[in-house]
Amino acid sequence: MTALKVRIGSLELRNPLMAASGTCGYGVEIANIVDLSTLGGIVTKGLYMSARDGAEVPRIAETPSGLLNAIGLQGVGIRAFVEKVLPELRTHDTKVIVNVCGETVDEYAEVSRIASDADGVHALEVNISCPNVKTGGIAFGTDPVMTHEVVSAVRRASRLPVIPKLSPNVTDITVFARACEEAGADAISCVNTFLGLAIDVESRKPRLAFGTGGLSGPAIRPLAVRMTWQAARAVKIPIIGIGGIASANDALEFFIAGARAVQVGTLNFSRPNIYADIEAGIVEYLTRHQLSDINELVGTIQYPA
Amino acid sequence: MTALKVRIGSLELRNPLMAASGTCGYGVEIANIVDLSTLGGIVTKGLYMSARDGAEVPRIAETPSGLLNAIGLQGVGIRAFVEKVLPELRTHDTKVIVNVCGETVDEYAEVSRIASDADGVHALEVNISCPNVKTGGIAFGTDPVMTHEVVSAVRRASRLPVIPKLSPNVTDITVFARACEEAGADAISCVNTFLGLAIDVESRKPRLAFGTGGLSGPAIRPLAVRMTWQAARAVKIPIIGIGGIASANDALEFFIAGARAVQVGTLNFSRPNIYADIEAGIVEYLTRHQLSDINELVGTIQYPA
Amino acid sequence: MTSRTMPPAADRVCRMVKRESLGGSYSMLTFESAEVSKAQAGQFAMIQPAVHADVTLRRPFSIMDTDPAEGRFSIFLKAIGPGSRAVADLREGESARVLGPLGHGFTPPFADERVFLVGGGYGVAPFALFSQGLNRDRANYRLFYGGRSAAELPLVEELEKRGMAITLSTDDGTRGEKGRVTAPLIAALDAEHGKARLYACGPEPMMHAVARIALERKIPCEVSLDPWMGCGLGTCLGCVVKIQEPGESKPKNRPACTEGPVFDSTRVIWGHH
Amino acid sequence: MTSRTMPPAADRVCRMVKRESLGGSYSMLTFESAEVSKAQAGQFAMIQPAVHADVTLRRPFSIMDTDPAEGRFSIFLKAIGPGSRAVADLREGESARVLGPLGHGFTPPFADERVFLVGGGYGVAPFALFSQGLNRDRANYRLFYGGRSAAELPLVEELEKRGMAITLSTDDGTRGEKGRVTAPLIAALDAEHGKARLYACGPEPMMHAVARIALERKIPCEVSLDPWMGCGLGTCLGCVVKIQEPGESKPKNRPACTEGPVFDSTRVIWGHH
Numbered sequence A, B: 001m002t003a004l005k006v007r008i009g010s011l012e013l014r015n016p017l018m019a020a021s022g023t024c025g026y027g028v029e030i031a032n033i034v035d036l037s038t039l040g041g042i043v044t045k046g047l048y049m050s051a052r053d054g055a056e057v058p059r060i061a062e063t064p065s066g067l068l069n070a071i072g073l074q075g076v077g078i079r080a081f082v083e084k085v086l087p088e089l090r091t092h093d094t095k096v097i098v099n100v101c102g103e104t105v106d107e108y109a110e111v112s113r114i115a116s117d118a119d120g121v122h123a124l125e126v127n128i129s130c131p132n133v134k135t136g137g138i139a140f141g142t143d144p145v146m147t148h149e150v151v152s153a154v155r156r157a158s159r160l161p162v163i164p165k166l167s168p169n170v171t172d173i174t175v176f177a178r179a180c181e182e183a184g185a186d187a188i189s190c191v192n193t194f195l196g197l198a199i200d201v202e203s204r205k206p207r208l209a210f211g212t213g214g215l216s217g218p219a220i221r222p223l224a225v226r227m228t229w230q231a232a233r234a235v236k237i238p239i240i241g242i243g244g245i246a247s248a249n250d251a252l253e254f255f256i257a258g259a260r261a262v263q264v265g266t267l268n269f270s271r272p273n274i275y276a277d278i279e280a281g282i283v284e285y286l287t288r289h290q291l292s293d294i295n296e297l298v299g300t301i302q303y304p305a
Numbered sequence C, D: 001m002t003s004r005t006m007p008p009a010a011d012r013v014c015r016m017v018k019r020e021s022l023g024g025s026y027s028m029l030t031f032e033s034a035e036v037s038k039a040q041a042g043q044f045a046m047i048q049p050a051v052h053a054d055v056t057l058r059r060p061f062s063i064m065d066t067d068p069a070e071g072r073f074s075i076f077l078k079a080i081g082p083g084s085r086a087v088a089d090l091r092e093g094e095s096a097r098v099l100g101p102l103g104h105g106f107t108p109p110f111a112d113e114r115v116f117l118v119g120g121g122y123g124v125a126p127f128a129l130f131s132q133g134l135n136r137d138r139a140n141y142r143l144f145y146g147g148r149s150a151a152e153l154p155l156v157e158e159l160e161k162r163g164m165a166i167t168l169s170t171d172d173g174t175r176g177e178k179g180r181v182t183a184p185l186i187a188a189l190d191a192e193h194g195k196a197r198l199y200a201c202g203p204e205p206m207m208h209a210v211a212r213i214a215l216e217r218k219i220p221c222e223v224s225l226d227p228w229m230g231c232g233l234g235t236c237l238g239c240v241v242k243i244q245e246p247g248e249s250k251p252k253n254r255p256a257c258t259e260g261p262v263f264d265s266t267r268v269i270w271g272h273h
């Protein structure tokens, strides 16, 4: 019997597989396709204080082995989530992590407070890395001082595990990982999307109405694995690896690099029930390598001297 | 008759298509497969003062729509290049750009001096962005002050066009573009490879002997186009767009984003004679859009307000 | 849009068992799927044959025919780019990932209403299934099927096989009446004095024109929108359309894959997709 | 390694005209290419069917047969991963990008030398072409063909068709002599009193063992290395092997695609690839 339980701060996950923010709605949308109890947890679409209508279409464009998106954080807002969505989501046996957004430090804190007071929210992922909004988002995630300020504010506002989600659009991710650890984060999500631009050459307009967008999918995996490895060596708190996971092998790369858990994003769109395959593949691998517990695999990369 | 001539500082190119450094050897290796006179120019493999044996194998791994490499700048050294290679390369009718490397600022200057004194070298591309060496390379390219220092030194050492090659592994590429312009650069190559890591899960070792490597290929195109667009708006000197070009359409994205010329890298390995197809596609596009000169297309992106 | 309960969707690997070419880039494919074979008219499925560098996501295709007994369904397909071509290139016996049935289909008409179906391009496909559900004598409904030229009416024979009453029109007059599909539609509506109901599926300008006609004549009308779709689940939010719901202060972006693709034409804010 | 002039290479889209399955993951494919049909034994071609997310680069395959008159060449292929599978899955009439002929092949023996060929895995393929070039009575050369089991000697019949003198061996004794291919080789060399020349192509441990045998007996020996290769042109520098050239102070990394794949066994620094 292989042990797949992992701990993210005080949060215990049945297995280390989660659905990434913005790729599984609020969980309820996919519940009839995917048995949510087979996931360690789900991360909600980013939530602000108020509802947002998001960006104009087109919002998504395909690129080689990747996806470029600028949804603009369309969402119902934290209050409507708590009142209208959470009651149904609670009926599913999985951990719920709220992806916290804000245009100001105060908004981050306020959203966190409301989420923490709600019954059925298990952790907060602090989104300081969305590239698709004109204020906040990535602006906080590419400045270590602002990162520290936002994470500290959320920390003060909540007793739930606080998990800042880092932007990959930085020179040195370890600086931001340390800033988060110092600010009292319980774990780090690594990483959000890469700022990209795709152009329709016929109209000479960007292929996304917003202009630039965030690149995700298998294309970015080698970059996300590298950042996960760097972050894991820089801090003591657990790392949640995110970026281009499309198979058990891909997930294993992140664990070996130092991730305690992983999130699947883009693949939720084309293979919503990928989790069973990933879990089966991980168990097969651990068994073949005589490991009885996924935690024994974390960070076992043999990096050349 | 469509005009494809472009100017990079004092350097005039027959057409805006070049073979990227490290992907066409010293040009002579591909001369029997590709008619070099159909290229605007070729950029040599990175050259130091002395010959280097490079990294251990494996040096290259494939990733989704991309390539991860850590060659470690194996090369003959600038003197051997000038004495043994250049005489043959000179016999081909194309522009020769030397990719200048160094472990110290002085070495960059010295390599530049020797290259400038040689007959048949038309420009210098300053490689401050190689992620696969333990000293120099990317260390210079991720620090604006060092970038300015290296580029200034090369500027003083040569009368040839100086073209720093930027690293994409930075938070804000415009800071580095401006530093280069201030230091007297004639143009900017945008971009080099992204630092990545791929792991062989069976051995738990990196798939490259060196450990991390540089990601290239179609996977990175949206990121390279975005950086080309940002750099082009930040400086007045021409930008050479590089990253994942595999077709005429891909090249057109870079021109529309603001590139005056482009380089093809990874695709030289699988399609060394891609240049004829790209040129034909560009001419077809310009004709269809009633443009008589490629220069009219540069930077015509219609970015949403 | 409506909240009628729809048959449950499933994400499965399904075998493509029958491939018929309809000339040019047109073809009809039949897949095995117990779930999708229960689809209602206007619903669709997301389909992707295999991992492909240029096709990260599945593609949406309307359900054209169903065979619940055999557990099969068919789609009509126009190959235009990498995603649809990858599906069109499937060989009989090969499999694809199929998610469906998805979305809200057409609302059934009342027995005393005359039904006017307006279709263009691949937009006629769902009407094949819809006509089966109308189970009444063909005098009570008619399909107005228009295209640029005869070559763009690839489904005429298939639909006639199904016994549908069809009025054809082409912009260039190479088949049926010359001109827009809306011309014969208006003529028929003028001749119609009882209760009527409109359903439109095809290019947006066509649907918009039909919506205007319906509005002028106060005829209930449903349109099936086809924005870009990435997931079919309501999670990517790439397929949103602007919808003005009664009682809401202003139009909102709503996912067409779950709240549509079929909408009451009076709720649609046109020109945003 | 030698600088004998080799036939010029070209990068072309070539049709695959004949596909023969040899059971399991083994097959033989014939392509049209005027240039590659002039290949010398030991040379190879880089082949890629189409753009594919997991196959950014072409894959190298040895030339097994050539038909210069018809402008055709054949390869023997073992499908093991995405790149070789993509080539193996080509349907007759479909095309692939072919770059070749590439590299330096085997140096021909002198007329008074007895030739010993040692092959394993896909490493025997180039000896099919090489044997044609030996044009002398089969008593003067012999192929020692070894594998783990009978199932791993897929080319025996093909090579016998070509009239080659072959000694078979398998580790498990399911075909030919039981044990390593080097055992019958040593026996034959012991019985040999004239001039001899060795050529080896196969798994590295086998080639290394043959190289040692050649060194002990001072017999000239060439080995065909098969490092990972990305371009075949000498530009990616991904295929380097450690070679000690006479007169050089220390071994250097040299691209096997242009300076090899065939090297004088005494120059090879083993255990680095």
Ligand SMILES: Cc1cc2nc3c(=O)[nH]c(=O)nc-3n(C[C@H](O)[C@H](O)[C@H](O)COP(=O)(O)OP(=O)(O)OC[C@H]3O[C@@H](n4cnc5c(N)ncnc54)[C@H](O)[C@@H]3O)c2cc1C
Residues within 6 Å of the ligand: C044, C058, C059, C060, C061, C062, C063, C075, C076, C077, C078, C079, C080, C081, C082, C083, C084, C085, C122, C125, C225, C226, C227, C228, C229, C230, C261
């Ligand atoms: C609800 C719905 C039902 C549909 N039913 C059918 C059908 O029955 N038969 C049929 O042939 N086609 C149908 N389509 C259209 C079909 O999905 C697109 O033609 C297909 O996705 C194009 O993808 P591609 O890669 O082949 O072309 P691309 O080169 O990707 O794109 C070509 C054109 O198709 C559009 N497109 C691309 N991807 C999508 C997408 N995921 N969703 C919608 N549009 C897209 C692009 O905007 C572009 O205009 C339907 C679309 C929708 C939304």
Ligand SMILES: Cc1cc2nc3c(=O)[nH]c(=O)nc-3n(C[C@H](O)[C@H](O)[C@H](O)COP(=O)(O)OP(=O)(O)OC[C@H]3O[C@@H](n4cnc5c(N)ncnc54)[C@H](O)[C@@H]3O)c2cc1C
Residues within 6 Å of the ligand: D044, D058, D059, D060, D061, D062, D063, D075, D076, D077, D078, D079, D080, D081, D082, D083, D084, D085, D122, D125, D225, D226, D227, D228, D229, D230, D261
């Ligand atoms: C000079 C030379 C001649 C060859 N001749 C033949 C032949 O005649 N028939 C035959 O079946 N195979 C031959 N090969 C081996 C063949 O190229 C590899 O099996 C193939 O490239 C594997 O790629 P893949 O994607 O199928 O497998 P992968 O999953 O990519 O890799 C499987 C294994 O093949 C190795 N490999 C992968 N890519 C390459 C590459 N580009 N070059 C070398 N090794 C690689 C990997 O290291 C790994 O060990 C030859 C190789 C070389 C260098």
Ligand SMILES: Cc1cc2nc3c(=O)[nH]c(=O)nc-3n(C[C@H](O)[C@H](O)[C@H](O)COP(=O)(O)O)c2cc1C
Residues within 6 Å of the ligand: A020, A021, A022, A023, A044, A045, A046, A067, A069, A071, A073, A099, A127, A130, A165, A191, A192, A193, A215, A216, A217, A218, A220, A242, A243, A244, A245, A263, A264, A265, A266, A267, C236
């Ligand atoms: C359409 C889309 C919407 C996303 N929305 C959010 C979001 O609201 N908040 C967030 O933190 N990340 C968001 N992300 C980023 C993902 O959570 C994930 O970090 C990223 O996609 C990389 O993982 P992947 O390569 O597996 O997709 C979004 C990604 C996509 C593709």
Ligand SMILES: Cc1cc2nc3c(=O)[nH]c(=O)nc-3n(C[C@H](O)[C@H](O)[C@H](O)COP(=O)(O)O)c2cc1C
Residues within 6 Å of the ligand: B020, B021, B022, B023, B044, B045, B046, B067, B069, B071, B073, B099, B127, B130, B165, B191, B192, B193, B215, B216, B217, B218, B220, B242, B243, B244, B245, B263, B264, B265, B266, B267, D236
């Ligand atoms: C194998 C390999 C070797 C490279 N060597 C160099 C080099 O020596 N100097 C340099 O400036 N860039 C080097 N590059 C980077 C390329 O010049 C180019 O900037 C990068 O590959 C992005 O372009 P592409 O996506 O078209 O490959 C190398 C790239 C590859 C794949």
Ligand code: FES
Residues within 6 Å of the ligand: C228, C229, C230, C231, C232, C233, C234, C235, C236, C237, C238, C239, C240, C255, C256, C257, C258
């Ligand atoms: S297609 Fe993804 S939300 Fe509708």
Ligand code: FES
Residues within 6 Å of the ligand: D228, D229, D230, D231, D232, D233, D234, D235, D236, D237, D238, D239, D240, D255, D256, D257, D258
């Ligand atoms: S295969 Fe690229 S240098 Fe040899």
